[in-house]
Amino acid sequence: MDPFVTLTAPAVPLxxxxxxxxxxxxxxxxxxxxxxxxxxxxxxDERKPGFPLDDPAYAGAGILVADxxxxxxxxxxxxxxxLVDGGFRCVxxxxxxxxxxxxxxxxxxxxxxxxxxxxAGLRRQLQEAPGAVVTVDLPAQTLxxxxxxxxxxxxxxxxxxCLVEGLDDVALTxxxxxxxxxxxxxxxxxxxxxxxxxE
Amino acid sequence: xxxxxxxxxxxxxxxxxxxxxxxxxxxxxIDRHFLHEGSFHAFGMIDHAGRRVRRPELTFAVADHYxxxxxxxxxxxxxxxxxxxxxxxxxxxRHGLRHFGLHDPxxxxxxxxxxxxxxxxxxxxxxxxxxxxxxxxxxxxxxxxIGATEVSHVLATQTLWQRRPRTMxxxxxxxxxxxxxxxxxxxxxxxxxxxxxxxxxVIEYAGSAISALSMEGRxxxxxxxxxxxxxxxxxxxxxxxxxxxxxRPFAPKGELFDRAVGxxxxxxxxxxxxxDREVTLDAADIAPAVTWGTSPETAVPVTAGVPDPAAEGDxxxxxxxxxxxxxxxxxxxxxxxxxxIDRVFIGSCTNARLEDLRAxxxxxxxxxAVVPGLVVPGSVPVRRQAEAEGLDRLFIDAGLxxxxxxxxxxxxxxxxxxxxxxxxxxxxxxxxxGRQGPxxxxxxxxxxxxxxAAVTGRLTDVRKLDVxxxxxx
Numbered sequence: 001m002d003p004f005v006t007l008t009a010p011a012v013p014l015x016x017x018x019x020x021x022x023x024x025x026x027x028x029x030x031x032x033x034x035x036x037x038x039x040x041x042x043x044x045d046e047r048k049p050g051f052p053l054d055d056p057a058y059a060g061a062g063i064l065v066a067d068x069x070x071x072x073x074x075x076x077x078x079x080x081x082x083l084v085d086g087g088f089r090c091v092x093x094x095x096x097x098x099x100x101x102x103x104x105x106x107x108x109x110x111x112x113x114x115x116x117x118x119x120a121g122l123r124r125q126l127q128e129a130p131g132a133v134v135t136v137d138l139p140a141q142t143l144x145x146x147x148x149x150x151x152x153x154x155x156x157x158x159x160x161x162c163l164v165e166g167l168d169d170v171a172l173t174x175x176x177x178x179x180x181x182x183x184x185x186x187x188x189x190x191x192x193x194x195x196x197x198x199e
Numbered sequence: 200x201x202x203x204x205x206x207x208x209x210x211x212x213x214x215x216x217x218x219x220x221x222x223x224x225x226x227x228x229i230d231r232h233f234l235h236e237g238s239f240h241a242f243g244m245i246d247h248a249g250r251r252v253r254r255p256e257l258t259f260a261v262a263d264h265y266x267x268x269x270x271x272x273x274x275x276x277x278x279x280x281x282x283x284x285x286x287x288x289x290x291x292x293r294h295g296l297r298h299f300g301l302h303d304p305x306x307x308x309x310x311x312x313x314x315x316x317x318x319x320x321x322x323x324x325x326x327x328x329x330x331x332x333x334x335x336x337x338x339x340x341x342x343x344x345i346g347a348t349e350v351s352h353v354l355a356t357q358t359l360w361q362r363r364p365r366t367m368x369x370x371x372x373x374x375x376x377x378x379x380x381x382x383x384x385x386x387x388x389x390x391x392x393x394x395x396x397x398x399x400x401v402i403e404y405a406g407s408a409i410s411a412l413s414m415e416g417r418x419x420x421x422x423x424x425x426x427x428x429x430x431x432x433x434x435x436x437x438x439x440x441x442x443x444x445x446x447r448p449f450a451p452k453g454e455l456f457d458r459a460v461g462x463x464x465x466x467x468x469x470x471x472x473x474x475d476r477e478v479t480l481d482a483a484d485i486a487p488a489v490t491w492g493t494s495p496e497t498a499v500p501v502t503a504g505v506p507d508p509a510a511e512g513d514x515x516x517x518x519x520x521x522x523x524x525x526x527x528x529x530x531x532x533x534x535x536x537x538x539x540i541d542r543v544f545i546g547s548c549t550n551a552r553l554e555d556l557r558a559x560x561x562x563x564x565x566x567x568a569v570v571p572g573l574v575v576p577g578s579v580p581v582r583r584q585a586e587a588e589g590l591d592r593l594f595i596d597a598g599l600x601x602x603x604x605x606x607x608x609x610x611x612x613x614x615x616x617x618x619x620x621x622x623x624x625x626x627x628x629x630x631x632x633g634r635q636g637p638x639x640x641x642x643x644x645x646x647x648x649x650x651x652a653a654v655t656g657r658l659t660d661v662r663k664l665d666v667x668x669x670x671x672x
Contacts, residue, residue: 017519018394018494020631027612027634030237031265031279045633067515069395072428073631074610075330077240077346095395098430099330103346120515156362157222170248173356176218176226180358183217183228191214193451193459194230195256196318 001108003166007089009062011134012052013123020073025082039085057130065122066093071100080107090136094119105159112153204469207435208401211341215324227361232353233309233327234260236283241350242290250355252294260291260298261309265613268575268602307578307604310334310548317447321436321463331548333424337417339436339466364430365475367400371408373482378661381416382645385423386488386498394496397429404434408482414443415554422549423628426495435467489658490643492523493632501660507531526632527640535658541621543572543653545646547609550626551577555646560590561669562650563597569656575602611636624652
């Protein structure tokens with residue numbers, strides 16, 4: 001996974017609440033291998049005149065500024081692949097689907113949660129000045145909008161560490177191998193009914 | 200062990216913490232890992248890294264998303280769809296996993312199959328690369344959906360890094376009225392708290408209306424926890440739970456079962472357990488519900504009208520309502536009961552269990568559907584039992600199709616799609632734009648309500664039809 005430290009990129013506003021992962025990646029593309037280029041499937045069925053991602057003024061956007069509950073619905077990680085392969089490294093919203101946010105962190109896509117009015121303000125600035133850039137500094141936990149105001153955001157320290165260092169968390173977990181083995185031994189005695197023993 | 204009062208969730212969580220980092224992240228042990236055809240990305244990741252499945256005996260593969268609803272004796276015509284089904288079988292075979300394939304006598308939707316086979320038990324941690332894994336919380340398990348990278352992590356380590364979620368208790372007092380079901384209850388909950396109302400929380404459903412539910416009803420409630428944004432939904436295990444589990448193929452047997460029940464009885468939340476949020480509903484206020492928009496939070500009583508964006512004070516929300524109404528082809532103020540439908544779908548991990556099929560069949564008995572419709576049971580055992588009770592005849596005589604078990608038209612990836620522009624009365628869980636097919640319009644409702652819509656050809660309050668309960672068999 002590519003580390004995420006800082007990012008300065010044009011941002012595109014999307015004034016729609018409850019963008020679900022079916023919209024991000026319609027289900028019929030789920031059977032495609034990653035090599036098919038998931039960027040081609042991003043918002044596939046939403047691509048009609050007036051859709052901000054197709055507005056040339058927002059060409060080259062690397063940051064998406066959305067509304068509440070972004071990425072709700074299906075757990076499909078392909079929704080994150082579609083954003084990443086489509087050139088996005090950061091999504092800003094008032095709230096995210098939990099599973100989407102977890103998937104994003106595993107793929108180097110930063111999710112920044114900010115209050116609803118602050119995010120609405122950012123979207124307005126981007127609508128008024130299409131193509132304006134936003135800067136994200138993950139170690140400092142700040143996002144600077146087109147108006148030059150630096151906004152602080154909070155992030156889970158573990159998620160931050162994984163993103164900044166581009167960590168593969170299986171490798172990290174394997175450092176806890178002894179603890180896992182010990183848990184399994186104790187648990188087998190404590191809850192012997194957990195392992196199904198035949199049909 | 201602490202003597203502090205603890206909730207059901209806290210007891211299950213605490214029993215699975217393998218290690219804790221200073222930043223609060225916990226490494227959780229996972230007791231059950233279910234896989235479906237979408238797991239190919241995760242298998243690719245562990246194969247690429249040269250890793251093996253750590254606990255094959257806790258890992259189960261189920262073909263459900265891509266399996267055909269018809270003509271199973273013939274090969275699957277679409278090569279890409281066929282490939283999804285055979286890839287799962289190959290991955291499961293290579294890693295020595297129990298695989299419930301297309302022709303297995305237990306095959307079904309993973310969230311129907313696992314409880315039915317006794318794989319879902321109280322107090323377990325259960326994950327699957329599917330957001331509706333929250334279903335299994337009906338047994339007092341901590342069950343949640345994960346993405347492909349996390350699936351690969353569980354395959355390799357049988358653990359998952361998690362931050363302890365917050366807790367929310369939703370108490371539903373009283374008793375549901377006639378023809379008001381678990382589906383109407385959970386739609387009312389989602390409408391009350393919003394599609395992100397429980398984000399970051401694990402919900403515990405409590406109260407007399409919840410404990411009165413059958414296991415099927417509890418599964419329906421927990422299934423849609425994710426539609427309120429919850430990490431998981433849970434219901435305290437009780438005698439209804441234990442008697443449902445006893446004797447199931449993979450359930451503990453004999454002395455081991457008794458020992459398990461002894462441990463399960465202490466799982467329910469302690470009387471003084473605290474929750475980060477409390478929400479209370481009165482069952483008497485819950486009516487048969489339908490959704491009008493493209494989010495489950497747009498559920499309203501079927502007796503209501505299509506809402507008017509002009510009455511919405513927030514301009515952003517008003518615009519979003521207009522967008523939804525435009526997609527759904529609805530005019531503000533129209534009584535929902537006057538909205539014509541084009542087809543019905545009865546099925547999915549939300550509503551394809553025996554109780555659901557019985558409720559729909561009771562409405563259809565002696566009646567004809569005036570629109571096409573598809574009924575897809577949740578598993579082969581559900582299908583067999585429904586046929587033994589003659590439910591299939593009631594569906595077929597009413598003019599509906601009777602399918603083979605799978606996810607079918609809920610997600611539309613096996614080829615069962617709602618045509619563009621058509622309006623579907625659906626017992627599924629998501630009315631998202633394009634969910635049942637590009638430009639398909641979905642109204643969520645209970646099986647009885649979908650059957651009523653099939654009979655009249657419009658959204659219908661099932662309470663207005665003369666419906667008698669079917670005989671026991």
